[in-house]
Amino acid sequence: MGIHFKTALLPDGWKNDVRLELDGGRISTLSEGAAPSPGDERFEVGLPGMPNLHSHSFQRAMAGLAEYPGKGPDSFWTWRDLMYRLANKVTPDELEAIAAQAFVEMLEAGFTHVGEFHYLHHDAGGRHFGDLAEMSNRIIAAAERTGIGLTLLPVLYMRSGFDALDVRDDQRRFFNDPDSYARLTEAARTHLSQVPGAVLGFAAHSLRAVPEDALRQARGAVDAEAPIHIHIAEQTAEVNDCIAATGQRPVERLLSEFEVDSRWCLVHATHVDRSEVDAIAASRACVGLCPITEANLGDGIFPARQFAEVGGRYGVGSDSNVRIDMSEELRLLEYGQRLQLQARNVLSSSDSGSTGRTLYSAAFQGGSAALGIEPEGIAVGGRADLVSLRLNHLDLDGRQGDALLDSFVFANKADMIDTVWRNGRKRVADGRHVSRAEVGSGYRGALASLLER
Structure with missing residues (x-):
């Protein structure tokens, strides 16, 4: 199974139809201008984390x-x-x-x-x-x-x-x-x-x-x-x-x-x-x-x-x-x-x-x-630290290339990011961390205790 982006920011610029395969937390293969394969997860805008x-x-x-x-x-x-x-x-x-x-x-x-x-x-x-x-x-x-x-x-x-x-x-x-x-x-x-x-x-x-x-x-x-x-x-x-x-x-x-x-x-x-x-x-x-x-x-x-x-x-x-x-x-x-x-x-x-x-x-x-880490970006051999933006977001509508980043930085709303991978594992899905509820509960308890003392 792979990951397919309609467009992604690679080290040498924006590329369309980028397909990735991951292995051991890194990008093992990368194809440009590629159609998604059966079973691939499909996303819209890919950025390096x-x-x-x-x-x-x-x-x-x-x-x-x-x-x-x-x-x-x-x-x-x-x-x-x-x-x-x-x-x-x-x-x-x-x-x-x-x-x-x-x-x-x-x-x-x-x-x-x-x-x-x-x-x-x-x-x-x-x-x-x-x-x-x-x-x-x-x-x-x-x-x-x-x-x-x-x-x-x-x-x-x-x-x-x-x-x-x-x-x-x-x-x-x-x-x-x-x-x-x-x-x-x-x-x-x-x-x-x-x-x-x-x-x-x-x-x-x-x-x-x-x-x-x-x-x-x-x-x-x-x-x-x-x-x-x-x-x-x-x-x-x-x-x-x-x-x-x-x-x-x-x-x-x-x-x-x-x-x-x-x-x-x-x-x-x-x-x-x-x-x-x-x-x-x-x-x-x-x-x-x-x-x-x-x-x-x-x-x-x-x-x-x-x-x-x-x-x-x-x-x-x-x-x-x-x-x-x-x-x-x-x-x-x-x-x-x-x-x-x-x-x-x-x-x-x-x-x-x-x-x-x-x-x-x-x-x-x-x-x-x-931070002592290599700035590999979205490239073969690079860490699979990836961020996906919603291309159908109102403030990304009709944008392409660098205009996507201009809108992300200067018109961003909280719901523009939909998915985040760290070391090849999906940690954020549909804008929310997969452990948000559990972690948030622990945080609420810690904060309540602190404010009482």
Whole structure:
């Protein structure tokens, strides 16, 4: 039995009547201009699944619960205090239930692989669980249960700021020194090795939270070619504190002290100057952009057009998971640039002329590199991570080629995606994850328990 698409986006462009056969989670044969065979499943528009390069899955539980001002000026830092209250309540069982709900919604949105930037390691007082990787194991279990691809990024977190020697009390469960971090990652590696296609990467929370010597030491806890992620230059206060502590801006400091290359993902990098933009692009690092979260937190807008003009690589992530919507991440990325520059179709590539195609292709390539997976797309030998759109959807009616992606990104409704496969298995059918009801029930129970405490 095969899969037949009326039209599909292959690495060399749109092709009609594409027939696939799958074997072992990969595409074993691909025919263009082919009629469907008896017994084939028939679909309309085929796309490669999108990587989600940055997620804190536990924050899904506070979506919509921080939309009121405090007594003083409201900012990222006041939001963070609210987030810490939640973070210090979450049990292992609740983490697994919340992560599973987030992963279900990611798959339904067309994300087929997630980079989980995971720093909720210990209990609320900072005491280690019997298995140091207990909380990591719950993320892994949620990924296995829902079927999403996983790049696990255990986070090193050691201090509350550039001038601090320790973490705050409400950050105790994040803390590891390089030695305990190495033990944690080794324990996580054992569990992750049982998950097909899973990747173990390295993450430092930020330059403010990790001393540079410790970052160098802890980096050795994972494979030399593993992806490396770090939050950087998300807030102006962080930039100012870094200048005060080191005499350099955060990205400037990182690039001067570390060999940043294509393995690195610089998450947010919102507040960068022109020389930093050029230097990131030259390093071949990926910038991880999370437009929905960055807008929700009032972070600012990354200079994406400047970055794209010098060949910079980027991908998108759902970060705080306040809303999980792949097409909206791409749409808001473009719209932020339009508002800032007072222009239209700012990120459109001269090669395609289609803004939707440019955004989708760039985020697919950059996100794949950032998560340590090959950007194979719909090709023989590639992972069967596929997304199907409804060609009979009102907002796709009469479209073909790149116009399909333009409409998907800029006119998308929640029901435009009908089917999603991950590693050859159908995980979303008729727009709903196959385990949505069961996972949703567990999430409701976890949320009710959290809100009661």
